Amino acid sequence: MESAILTRPSNLAELPLTALQTRWWFLCTAYPGGSSPLVGLVHRIRGPLDVDAWRRAIDTIVNRHEILRTLFLDRGDGPVQIVGPAEGLPLEILDLRDVPAAQREQAARDLLHDRRSLSLDLQQGPLVHSCLIQLGDEDFVWSMTIHHILSDGFSLAVIDRELAALYPACRDGSPAEVAELTVQYGDFALWQSTSDTSKEEEDRAYWREQLASVPPLELKNSLPRPAQKGAPAAEIGYVIGDDLVRAIDALARATRCSRFVVLLAALNVLLSRFSDQRDFCVGIPIAGIGRTRPELAKLVGLFNNALALRARLGDEQTFKDVLLGTRDVVFDALDHQDLPWGEVVATVQAPHEPGRAQVFQAMFLHDDVEVASRLELAGLVVEEFPLPIPRILHDIMVYARPARGGLGIRFVYDTALFTPETMAALGRDFEALLREVAEEPACPAFPAR
Numbered sequence: 001m002e003s004a005i006l007t008r009p010s011n012l013a014e015l016p017l018t019a020l021q022t023r024w025w026f027l028c029t030a031y032p033g034g035s036s037p038l039v040g041l042v043h044r045i046r047g048p049l050d051v052d053a054w055r056r057a058i059d060t061i062v063n064r065h066e067i068l069r070t071l072f073l074d075r076g077d078g079p080v081q082i083v084g085p086a087e088g089l090p091l092e093i094l095d096l097r098d099v100p101a102a103q104r105e106q107a108a109r110d111l112l113h114d115r116r117s118l119s120l121d122l123q124q125g126p127l128v129h130s131c132l133i134q135l136g137d138e139d140f141v142w143s144m145t146i147h148h149i150l151s152d153g154f155s156l157a158v159i160d161r162e163l164a165a166l167y168p169a170c171r172d173g174s175p176a177e178v179a180e181l182t183v184q185y186g187d188f189a190l191w192q193s194t195s196d197t198s199k200e201e202e203d204r205a206y207w208r209e210q211l212a213s214v215p216p217l218e219l220k221n222s223l224p225r226p227a228q229k230g231a232p233a234a235e236i237g238y239v240i241g242d243d244l245v246r247a248i249d250a251l252a253r254a255t256r257c258s259r260f261v262v263l264l265a266a267l268n269v270l271l272s273r274f275s276d277q278r279d280f281c282v283g284i285p286i287a288g289i290g291r292t293r294p295e296l297a298k299l300v301g302l303f304n305n306a307l308a309l310r311a312r313l314g315d316e317q318t319f320k321d322v323l324l325g326t327r328d329v330v331f332d333a334l335d336h337q338d339l340p341w342g343e344v345v346a347t348v349q350a351p352h353e354p355g356r357a358q359v360f361q362a363m364f365l366h367d368d369v370e371v372a373s374r375l376e377l378a379g380l381v382v383e384e385f386p387l388p389i390p391r392i393l394h395d396i397m398v399y400a401r402p403a404r405g406g407l408g409i410r411f412v413y414d415t416a417l418f419t420p421e422t423m424a425a426l427g428r429d430f431e432a433l434l435r436e437v438a439e440e441p442a443c444p445a446f447p448a449r
Contacts, residue, residue: 005183005191005295014080015186016193017072020302023342024149025072025079027393028122030352035230035391036120040145041156042112042387047138047380051093053171054142058130059088060170061162064178065300067150067185072122079122083186092131104135109387112143117232117390120147141385152304154291159300160375167377185301203339204347206332210310211348217271217280217361219395221422228354231416233392236423240431241406247438248407255320255441257327260366263400265326266437267364268311269319269445270430278313281360283394286337306341307333308359317445319437357394367401398430 008015017025028036062068063086072079094111096104111133120127127147134140144159162178169176252262264282272278283306291303309329313322339347350358375382389397389412396418399410409430411423436443 003191003195005187005293007183008187008190012190014073014075014082015189017079017081018185018189018192018302019340019342020305021072021081021149021189022079023340023345024302025122026342028149030354035117037148037391037393038116038120038145039148039151039153039156040116040143041159042141042143042385043375044383044385045140045142045377045380046383049138049140049380050167050171051091051132053167054132055088055091056170057163057166058091058144060166060176061159061300062086062089062128064162064181065185067299067301068128068146070150070186071125071127072149074123081186081189083184084125089128089130092129094131094133096133096135097137101136108133108135108141108385112141112387113390115143116145116387122147122149149302151300152302153285154287154303155300158298164375164377179298181299183295183299185299188296188299188301200339203336204343206336207308207339207344208347210333211281211308211344211350211359214281214308214310214359215277215279216356217275217277217395219271219274219418219422220276221274221419221425222395222417223419225355226416229357229393229414229416230391231414233389233412234415234420234423235388235410235412236420236427237408237410238427238431239403239406239408240434244431244435244438245407248434251323251438251441255323255327257323261327261330262323262437263366263434264309264330264364265319265323266430266434267362267398268313268326269322269437270426270433271362272311272313273429273446274426278315279311280362281308281310283308283360283363285363285365286334305337306363307337308344309333313445315446318442319445320441322445323437323441361395363394363397365397365399367399 024037066083068089069084069086070081071084072081096107099107112131115129115131127150129143129145131143131145132140133143146155165178166176168174248262249259251257252259255262264284268282271280271282286305286307287303291297296303309326311326311329313325317325345358348359352358392412392414395414397412399408399412401408401410409427411427413423
């Protein structure tokens, strides 16, 4: 039974980093590039927004969650995190109503792109930024960007839920229904640094064997790899129709797999064909270390972990062979998911190259639900305001997410490595491959040329 997470002594000013934060510290110092890895919220808000109440609601969230007020200092023998005072968060307000109406949305995107492309100083900060852009009298875009070392995707939903409760309360002067936080992320960091998990050595042994001598993925038709990562990202996207999605789901049911596993197996085949490699890794994010504990479920912080799923494919395999093998790899990896990714990298002694991410160069991200605003506010209409990803640490990231009319697929890629034409061809081939294997799962994964 795991020990309880306790509130730390009030006189403890310097706190250790969690294992996941330590990994991000390494990535940010080893791959500095021109911009920092960020997560964030971007909402289009239409209606009579009370800007002062909005500001107070954000201040309350930042004051509630210490991690949003945290900086990182390098003491020589490693970094520590230090929580700043509860002073809220400045809200930058930009008024674009003087810009011609037809140009305002693009002007807002340009402004937010600039703010999402900054290189943030982990020691000096600020690591969190809040910006409200006014497009019309009752038309706003709000953005909150957070350095990834502080937060993850699940935390964004926490912020949205709290905004939904706090904004009306701040506007109307009524009590806000938000649960008291019994611990903070720094308490979790201290607990993790002193806890002893009996399964850790078993997990280390699994990953040491699973990832031994895994080669990097080198896709064909790519540009010469630069000495250091840092180029901007770009993306292509499309929607595969409901007919194909239904066929994929039918294949998943027939093979006792999930849609995620079918898509991952198809991606493995696609990457293998594009690289002429039969052995490589694809990374996936998972929900997070500690999120199953009730005291951490409603906490903003970095809990998301990553898994490296190794594809060992054979020239004579059918797609069904690849699919069943992928399913087994996923199940085994999930049994050993609690070891933080930074610990996995250290365990396997993955080589460090400034121009290449360690262990896996491709990531697959799959959501089960359609993107919709998590934020619902009476009297206001809240919508998405999509923005491109400014930079990625990996070579390619493939997103699959339900969308209107089918399944949305996005290929986000490092522009230093790939041309738009190469990515467009990869996207076309992925859809064609999915149609082929959904119709005939026993087809050869690697047909003779």
